[in-house]
Amino acid sequence: MTTLTSLARARAAERGHAEPVCTVRHLHLSDRPLVFVPLTLAGEACAPLAAMIGDDPRAPRLLTVAQPRNRDQRFAFTAELAAAVIPYLEGFSAASETVLAGPGREERTRYCDAPQVLVPGPAAITFTRMLGRSTRFRRTDGPYPVPALVPLLGRWLTFLAEHTEIPGSCLLVAATDALSLHWATGQSPAEDLNLAALTGWISPPAGLTGSQAAAVAEDPLTWPPAGPATDPTFDNEVLAPLMEACDRAAVSGDEPAMRRARLALDQALRSQLIPAWELMWQAVGLLRSLPPGGHVAARWDADKDAFTFHAGHLRDGGPPQPRRDSAVAAARRLARLERLQASYGAQRAFDDPLVMAERRLAGEAFAGRVTAAEPGRVDRSGRRAVLRPRVTVETSDPVLAEEGSVVTSPARPAQEARIVSVSMPGGRPAQVVLELSKGMGRGLTAVAGSVPAPGEQVCYATFHDGYQPPPAFPEPDQTPWTHGGPLQPYVPSDEDAQEAWS
Amino acid sequence: MALRVGEAATRRVSIGFRPEGGAVNVTEARLDRIRGPIQPRNHNARTIAALSSNPGCARRAVMDAAGVDKQQVAAHAGFPAPFGQSRFALSRGNAFEAQVKADGCAELLRLLREHLDLPIPEASYADLEEAGGNTSREARYARTRALLARAAASGDDAGTMFDHPLLRLGVGGRPVYLEPDLLAFKLGHQFHVVEIKSFAVIDGQADGDKVAAAVIQSAVYVLALRQVLGELGCGPDLVADEVLLVCPENFASRPAGAALDVRRQLTVLRRQLARLERIDSLLEALPPGLTFDLARGPDGAVQRPRAELADALAVVPARYTPDCLASCEMCFFCRQEAAGTTAALGVTALEDLGGVEHIATALHLARGSADAPGVQAEAAVLLRAAARLRQECLGEAV
Numbered sequence: 020m021t022t023l024t025s026l027a028r029a030r031a032a033e034r035g036h037a038e039p040v041c042t043v044r045h046l047h048l049s050d051r052p053l054v055f056v057p058l059t060l061a062g063e064a065c066a067p068l069a070a071m072i073g074d075d076p077r078a079p080r081l082l083t084v085a086q087p088r089n090r091d092q093r094f095a096f097t098a099e100l101a102a103a104v105i106p107y108l109e110g111f112s113a114a115s116e117t118v119l120a121g122p123g124r125e126e127r128t129r130y131c132d133a134p135q136v137l138v139p140g141p142a143a144i145t146f147t148r149m150l151g152r153s154t155r156f157r158r159t160d161g162p163y164p165v166p167a168l169v170p171l172l173g174r175w176l177t178f179l180a181e182h183t184e185i186p187g188s189c190l191l192v193a194a195t196d197a198l199s200l201h202w203a204t205g206q207s208p209a210e211d212l213n214l215a216a217l218t219g220w221i222s223p224p225a226g227l228t229g230s231q232a233a234a235v236a237e238d239p240l241t242w243p244p245a246g247p248a249t250d251p252t253f254d255n256e257v258l259a260p261l262m263e264a265c266d267r268a269a270v271s272g273d274e275p276a277m278r279r280a281r282l283a284l285d286q287a288l289r290s291q292l293i294p295a296w297e298l299m300w301q302a303v304g305l306l307r308s309l310p311p312g313g314h315v316a317a318r319w320d321a322d323k324d325a326f327t328f329h330a331g332h333l334r335d336g337g338p339p340q341p342r343r344d345s346a347v348a349a350a351r352r353l354a355r356l357e358r359l360q361a362s363y364g365a366q367r368a369f370d371d372p373l374v375m376a377e378r379r380l381a382g383e384a385f386a387g388r389v390t391a392a393e394p395g396r397v398d399r400s401g402r403r404a405v406l407r408p409r410v411t412v413e414t415s416d417p418v419l420a421e422e423g424s425v426v427t428s429p430a431r432p433a434q435e436a437r438i439v440s441v442s443m444p445g446g447r448p449a450q451v452v453l454e455l456s457k458g459m460g461r462g463l464t465a466v467a468g469s470v471p472a473p474g475e476q477v478c479y480a481t482f483h484d485g486y487q488p489p490p491a492f493p494e495p496d497q498t499p500w501t502h503g504g505p506l507q508p509y510v511p512s513d514e515d516a517q518e519a520w521s
Numbered sequence: 522m523a524l525r526v527g528e529a530a531t532r533r534v535s536i537g538f539r540p541e542g543g544a545v546n547v548t549e550a551r552l553d554r555i556r557g558p559i560q561p562r563n564h565n566a567r568t569i570a571a572l573s574s575n576p577g578c579a580r581r582a583v584m585d586a587a588g589v590d591k592q593q594v595a596a597h598a599g600f601p602a603p604f605g606q607s608r609f610a611l612s613r614g615n616a617f618e619a620q621v622k623a624d625g626c627a628e629l630l631r632l633l634r635e636h637l638d639l640p641i642p643e644a645s646y647a648d649l650e651e652a653g654g655n656t657s658r659e660a661r662y663a664r665t666r667a668l669l670a671r672a673a674a675s676g677d678d679a680g681t682m683f684d685h686p687l688l689r690l691g692v693g694g695r696p697v698y699l700e701p702d703l704l705a706f707k708l709g710h711q712f713h714v715v716e717i718k719s720f721a722v723i724d725g726q727a728d729g730d731k732v733a734a735a736v737i738q739s740a741v742y743v744l745a746l747r748q749v750l751g752e753l754g755c756g757p758d759l760v761a762d763e764v765l766l767v768c769p770e771n772f773a774s775r776p777a778g779a780a781l782d783v784r785r786q787l788t789v790l791r792r793q794l795a796r797l798e799r800i801d802s803l804l805e806a807l808p809p810g811l812t813f814d815l816a817r818g819p820d821g822a823v824q825r826p827r828a829e830l831a832d833a834l835a836v837v838p839a840r841y842t843p844d845c846l847a848s849c850e851m852c853f854f855c856r857q858e859a860a861g862t863t864a865a866l867g868v869t870a871l872e873d874l875g876g877v878e879h880i881a882t883a884l885h886l887a888r889g890s891a892d893a894p895g896v897q898a899e900a901a902v903l904l905r906a907a908a909r910l911r912q913e914c915l916g917e918a919v
Contacts (some may be wrong), residue, residue, distance in 0.1 A: 022907045026887060027874035028866045029880045030919055042914065061611030063720030151773050152723060207843035207867035237603065251605035259608055259781040376910035380903075415909075431915050518771060 021377045024203050032205030035228035035501055042373050044309035047189040049135035053107050054079075054265055054299045056139055056292055059089040059247040059512045061254055065149040067096050068249065071292040072208045073137040074105050078298040083288050085281060092211070092486040094165050097154050101168035108134045112330050114373045122326070133190060133326035134318070135269050139295055139301065140195040144183050146247040147191065151176030155339040156515035170339070177340045178329045184356060186363035187318045190326065193500035194302040201309060207229055214298050215242035221305055245295035294509050305360035312370030314484075318363075341361075346502035347495045354490050365484040371428035375478060379416045386478035387414030387448065394470040397463055405456070406463050407469045409439065412477055418443070419481075425454070426479035431469070434458035436479055453479070548801050552587040557814025559764040561588025563658070566738035569690070570722075571792035571848040573737075580839035581801050581849060586695060586800045591850035596829045597823050601848065605855065610719075617719040621767055621776050622839050626682060627714070632778035633680070637708055637767055644680030658698045661687040669746075670753045672707050682709045687839070688745035694799035706765075706799055710886060712750070714742045714764040722768045722777060732766075739764040740786035745793075756861065762787070786822035811836055833870050843867050854902070875900020887919050 053074045060066040066087035072078045080103055085095045097272035114131040138144060148498040155173030159166045179191040181215030205222035207249065210233070211217050227235070236242045261284045268277035344352060368375040368384065378384040391411040396408040417433045418441050420426060426436050439452040460466035473478050493499065495506040566583055575581065584591055595602050604619060621628050633639040649665050650656070665686040672681055683706070688699040704715040705720040716739045720731045749762045763780045770777035811833055814827040834854065841859040843866075845852040863874045863883060875884040877900050884892055885906035886901040893901035908919040 022873045022875075022903055023910060024759055024872040025863075025866070026883070026907045026911065028918065029863065029874060029887075030868065030881050032861070032880050039915070060609050061608030062608035062719065064723065064769065119629055149723065203868070207865065207870070209843040209867065210847060249607070251607040251610075254607035254609055255605070355753050371913040373911070376914050380910060419904075510786065518773070 021048040021380065023377045023380055026320055027203035028205060031203050031220065033231070035041075035205065035230045037202040037204045039201065040203045040373060041309070041371050042311040043371050044306055045200060045315065045367050045370065045374075046187070046192060046197055046306070047135070047315050047322070048303065048306055049132075049312070049355065052135040052137045053104070055104075055147075055298065056290065056295045056299065057141070057246065057247050058141055058148075058291065059146060059248055061249065064089065064307070065146070065153050067100075067150065069288040069292060070096075070100060071289075071296045072100070074107060076296075079293070079296050081285060081289050081292065083285050084286060085269070086262060088519065094157075094169060097150070097169050097172060098166040101166070101172035104136075104172060104175065105168055109428055110134075111326065111331075115327075118320075120320070121508070128166050128318075128326070129323050129327040129344075130330070131322040131323075135189055136191045137299060138191065138193055139299060140193050140212055142212075142244075142247055143517050144180055144191060144193055147176050148180035150176075151180055152342075153518075156518065161251050172504075174339050175329075181340070182322070182325060185325075186323055186356070186360045187366070188325075189319060192441055194299055197306055199300055201306070211467075212239065213242075214295065214302070218301055218305070222301065222328075241292055243291040244373065250290060252293060253287075258284075261287055264507065296453050298369075298492060312367065314366035314370050318366070340433055345422070345495055345506045347492055347506070350502075351489075351492050354492070357486055358489070361482065362484050362487075363479070365437060365482045368482070369432065369484065370479060372478075374479070375429070378480060378482075379478075382417045382419035383482060384478060384480035385412070385414040385416040385418050385420075386414045386476070387416070387451075389413075389471045389473050389475045390450070392470060394465050394472075404463060406459060406465060407463055408455045408459070410453050410455065410471050410477075412453060413448045413477070414451060415448045418449050424481065425478050425491060428471075428479050428483055430478055431458055431471075431475065432483065434469070447448040450481075546590075551804050551809075552583075552752070552800070554810075555583065555587040555812055556589050557816070558813075559811055560837055562590055563588070563700045564690075564692065564812070566736075566741040567848075569692060569697075569699070569741045570737040570790075572692070573790055575840060575842065575845065576793050576796045578840040578845075580834070580837040580851065580855070582800065583803055583807070583837050584813070584851070586697070586842070587813075593815060593836070594813050594830065595850050595854050597827060598817065598834060598854050599827060600851075600857065602850040603853060609745070614719040614785055617769060617774060617776070618717050620774060621717050626704075628776050629682075630839050632765065632767060632776060633706065633708075633715075636778045636780050637706075637713060639680055639708060642683055646682045646684065648684045650685040658687060660787070662689055662698065666749060666753070668711075669705075669749060671751055672712075673753060673755050673759060680706060682706050682825070686746075688749055690741070690745040690748055692794060694801060699741070701742050701745075705742075705746060710759070712744065712760045714739055714760070714769060716742070716778075717767045720768060721771065722743050722779065727768065730849060735766055735788065736764075736781055736783055737786050739766070739781065740783040740790050744787060744790060770796060807836060841865065875903055879903075884919065 024040050027040050032036040035391040047275045049291045051074050053072065056071045057067060060068045066085055068087050069081065069083040071081055073079045081095055082103070084092050084098050086092055110133050111132050114198055115128050117126060117128050119125065120127045132189050138147065153173070154165075155177050156168050157163075157170045157173065159165060159167045160261065182188045182190045183193075187356070189437050195212055195214050195217055197220060198217050199208070202221050204211055206215060206216065206220070213236060215236035216233040219227075219236045220229035229466035235404045243253065244250055261280065263282040265277070265284055268280045282480065283411045368378050374388070375384055380387060389410050392408065393410075394408045395406050396406075398405050420441075422438050422440055424438055425436060428436065435456045435457070436453040439454050440453050441449060443449045455470060460468040522651060528596075564585060572581060572585060584594070590700055592602055626644070630639065632643060633644070647668055649668065650659060665683070665688065668683065669686070672683075682704050684704050686701065686705055689696050690699055690702060704717075706713045706715055712780065718731070718735050720728055743762070745762065749756045750759050762784045763906075766779045766781050767776050768779070769775065801902050813833060814825065815823045815830070818824050830869075831854075835858065839851070839855045839858065840860075841852070841855040842864055856865060861880055862878055863880055864873045864878075866880070869878055870891065874883045875897065877886065877897060883904060886897060887904035889905055911919050
């Protein structure tokens with residue numbers, strides 16, 4: 020957070036209503052997202068209890084487990100979940116497009132669209148990762164066989180969960196993260212993890228202020244938690260007796276009693292899930308009301324590439340994701356995440372003046388009016404005369420950039436601007452003289468509109484979203500001894516496949 | 522979730538342990554009065570860890586020192602705590618601990634052999650849950666102390682496990698009893714603390730928050746064990762810096778161990794405990810008749826008027842932060858009281874807004890409608906700049 024978002028929080032607290040912290044939407048929203056609201060049994064490492072899933076707000080599908088500690092019932096649940104998820108995912112591999120992409124503009128074929136799974140909060144992403152981990156190594160033959168879709172589901176869930184680490188990726192999105200990226204509430208970030216409270220601040224029901232709606236949302240009877248953890252009182256007073264009834268019916272072999280017990284359990288779990296299901300679609304509506312930012316489509320293209328690549332990996336019979344990354348793979352991934360983080364930050368600022376304002380406040384960018392311009396200035400000091408127009412920008416922002424450093428304008432991202440001088444007359448706006456190169460055509464006369472004219476409002480940032488070559492890493496078989504030495508290729512073992520899940 | 526074994530109902534009001542402690546008795550009498558005529562609640566590692574994470578909160582310090590049942594007080598004041606414990610979590614925790622300790626701690630011995638190079642196949646086991654049928658704190662503490670003293674003195678190489686020891690630690694200048702769910706294991710000339718937790722370690726990784734909580738709790742035990750042994754004239758080296766955390770591995774319930782270095786947490790804890798204001802000086806600032814007694818009638822019904830209880834609570838200053846929501850039963854009461862402060866928006870917001878205490882003040886400074894006194898001048902410049910930028914982007918004044 021920054022002073023700007025904290026100020027928005029303060030104002031939201033005063034007004035009793037959430038405040039925007041973005042002017043555009045910074046994430047891609049699918050026309051047909053898959054909403055997934057899982058519940059787990061308290062105390063267990065990864066025991067699914069129920070899930071509500073579907074891509075149609077009017078047709079949620081409820082999956083439940085009568086005894087989450089029973090291994091067979093867990094796998095029956097994952098098989099049902101797979102039957103709901105995999106057709107959705109694979110539906111996106113019907114149509115392909117050919118594009119020119121990458122630094123070398125090489126031809127690449129990818130699917131025209133990719134799936135988007137929405138879950139309530141970060142804890143549901145952790146659950147997705149765990150469920151993926153506990154199912155992706157399973158085998159369909161040998162001891163403890165599972166249905167074929169179970170390990171496939173595990174590999175897709177792992178793929179989706181791992182992709183949430185990539186800044187700006189939208190394949191799997193937590194609703195609370197997405198909403199708090201765009202709005203500041205009058206409560207703390209810890210309280211924003213409650214989806215009902217968060218949507219209450221942003222869009223309170225008629226007759227209530229945001230703060231009143233958030234207070235109501237904290238009552239687990241009105242608004243059961245959006246999972247994966249259930250309300251402990253619900254566990255103790257409702258769930259436990261219903262589960263015992265199912266267990267008793269199973270032991271006695273009484274079919275009608277079993278049906279009645281299952282029905283009662285399903286109804287109770289549905290009552291816990293329906294409010295979260297509705298909140299999820301409300302969140303989708305709130306996010307859709309914002310116009311998308313300029314770079315959102317390009318980031319979604321990268322998601323489509325990743326989806327296409329993983330679908331191909333599965334089709335070609337590639338191995339499941341290993342339990343742990345190898346040293347080289349981890350170092351590569353980390354370097355990539357760092358580059359993407361910087362680029363995501365730059366793209367958001369370039370797309371959204373309010374995000375740029377945060378960077379301006381931090382002294383990483385400045386905005387103001389052009390007061391003077393020499394569009395025809397030619398530098399003849401070198402061997403060859405070059406076009407080097409100069410402009411003077413008057414700004415009230417603090418300018419921390421030093422003379423000689425290069426800044427970029429969101430309006431002209433291909434153009435380089437070098438700071439020639441900064442003068443800060445006491446108490447008055449600063450005057451920054453910039454020398455421009457690139458992006459003005461080939462001759463010694465700048466193409467019309469390529470040089471900012473006096474009176475134009477401009478913004479210059481010390482960061483940019485250009486291509487940065489990845490650092491060099493050794494091949495996995497050249498891993499230095501400091502990092503464990505050359506890598507033994509990962510081969511899924513029987514032990515992986517037969518791991519207990521009790 | 523850790524479980525608390527043996528929260529016996531038979532607890533007596535404890536009197537200070539220093540023989541010359543007239544002052545201690547005065548403090549005790551005041552704390553008894555604050556609590557009212559009910560059994561005090563024991564401290565445990567979790568409450569001490571929570572206390573040391575927010576050492577500036579006098580309300581929590583006083584209520585914990587007096588052994589007040591914060592859950593009930595908060596509920597009667599109209600702000601019941603937002604957390605309960607699911608019986609599924611509880612039974613899972615109990616089942617796991619029982620499994621680790623089953624068959625003469627067979628599983629635990631396997632882990633001790635792996636992690637501490639335990640040379641022998643077996644170890645003796647001493648349960649300290651009661652002392653000759655007496656479950657009072659004093660009796661249990663005396664027995665723990667006696668057994669630890671004997672073990673420390675003997676050069677015996679055989680491993681000995683101590684289950685349910687009752688320890689004592691000085692908190693806020695006053696000794697508190699600790700009801701730990703731990704095993705202390707003595708091998709050779711060193712004691713090792715063993716902490717059993719039922720959260721899973723998957724592929725060598727576990728939930729960071731849960732591990733952090735387990736480590737700080739273990740550090741409390743190490744500190745308390747060192748204090749008990751220190752009173753017996755032993756050096757701190759006698760208790761190892763490394764604790765053994767026992768958790769279920771992957772998705773099964775098979776126990777796995779991990780040795781955790783708690784030196785950093787020990788340093789933090791010692792510093793925080795030293796910073797904790799002495800309970801007597803906190804009490805001095807409070808009115809002598811202060812009590813959080815719910816005045817239960819013979820039928821168990823609460824007779825204390827709600828408003829009166831809330832007023833009594835308000836006398837003791839609290840330091841609310843949103844972190845309290847996860848660890849303190851009084852959190853909703855204090856949050857309501859802290860409405861309008863920047864701290865209620867989170868530590869980051871408090872810092873971002875230049876440390877200004879109230880939201881209204883911060884907004885006045887941002888709008889330029891309040892004079893900024895010297896200390897707030899810097900904050901005012903930043904806030905005004907932020908307000909100008911928001912107005913420029915959104916077209917409306919902050």
